[in-house]
Amino acid sequence: MEKGQKKGVWEYFGYTATGQQVVVQRYDHDKNKLIFFREVPYATYFTEVKPGEWRYMQPDQPPMFVGGAGVLGYHMAQLVYPQEAQERALQGKVTVTIQLDTLGHVAGYRLTQRVGRSCDEEAMRVARAIPQTWVPARMGSHAVAVEYELPFNFSMKKR
Template identity: 50%
Template sequence: MNNYIYSICQLFLITLTLTANAQKMHTTKWESGQLDRRTKVGVWEYYGYTASKEQVVVQRYDHSTKELLYFRPNGEFIYNIEMKPGQWTRHAVDRPPLFIGGDPALATYTTQLQYPPQAQERNIQGQVTVSFAVDTLGRASGHRVLRSIGGGCDQEALRVARTIPDEWIPAKLGSHAVAVEYELTLTFRLAQP
């Protein structure tokens, strides 16, 4: 009987050790939380920095329940929202659409711009604004260029915007999720010699 209890205890300790090893804390300048085999689990905090370089929590998101627990408000949120199917109007929302992980996570995609050779040859620089709808399930669609600079930059901005995964938290008006039109500005600037 003692050998049986001893074997059960050993098995429990091995299981506990494997579980502890499978989950580990991951902390960077921009985020902090638990990883389980490279997958985010549990509550994660995402950070931003104030003008005085103070680190602040901008989002707290539970990856296990897929629920936003906190976001740091930053001004008034006015968007084109879909009040009825196909009927859009400019309106303030109580919570903007949020990319999970905040601006640093979004920058992972937006910094992958490839400067079009045609724009380089013609010395085209500036900002392209891409618009897309973020629906009530956090999916993006209907990508289009609002502000154009040409030279292939518009197409590149659209390409990059379409690579952003559907990891959006929908906007809210009151307690209801609403579809909104989100605007993303991408900057094309040539390196100075």
């Protein structure tokens, strides 16, 4: 770290289904370049294959949050269950779909699954607060725009 900024090559770790700790990403913060990523299970994304033409596809390299799913999960965990929703016993999953452009920037946010106004607003607040440190999806040697879903779960704790 230098003046609060990450410098050099960083390795980010995650866990396999069996609990083994593994490197999930190696990222050069000086060059803003992904050096290595651990393959993820088959996943399709709504992908812009030509300007204005979108299809569900599996990119050769999926979109990734720098630091991996664990770091993204940390940011998503900043969710605060709204008091109004708790009083009304609102529960469920809110999905915020973000559109990532070919540079890895978030080009838009939209609610694609809703629970209720206060939960929807809280999920959108958290999604917008997530740092824009994304690596774009790639098809071959070209970066492609994709839509990425961020699921937020609101559930009442059982007593």
